[in-house]
Amino acid sequence: MPTGRSGSPHPARRRCPPELKERAVPMVQEATEQSGESFGVITRVARQLGIGSESLRDWVGQARIDGGQRPGTRTDEAKRIAELEREVREVRRANEILKAA
Structure with missing residues (x-):
């Protein structure tokens, strides 16, 4: 190998x-x-x-x-999806912080 x-x-x-x-x-x-x-x-x-x-x-x-x-996910769509997923993670993290406060 x-x-x-x-x-x-x-x-x-x-x-x-x-x-x-x-x-x-x-x-x-x-x-x-x-x-x-x-x-x-x-x-x-x-x-x-x-x-x-x-x-x-x-x-x-x-x-x-x-x-x-x-058919399939275009490159620009994949980038946009990744950006939105990152944004959702940040919002969820912020919400958890606010709930804990």
Whole structure:
């Protein structure tokens, strides 16, 4: 089983720069259009860019959701939901403090 530097069973996750995502997704779309097939395109592009194929697959899937080509939660909606959940936690915490006073 491969280990990361810390000896854990999984290598440390490193975040890819947004520019890489912005470049990789159109590369997959372009390669799919050129070949007329989608099989193997993500793996090939991921290998060319030195990134994980599953990461790229997730990015492409999210881009399709954001573009309305697939159902799902858009990126902007997910951010808004996270903000609202954070706000609810803060309000609940404040309410608990007020109840205790």
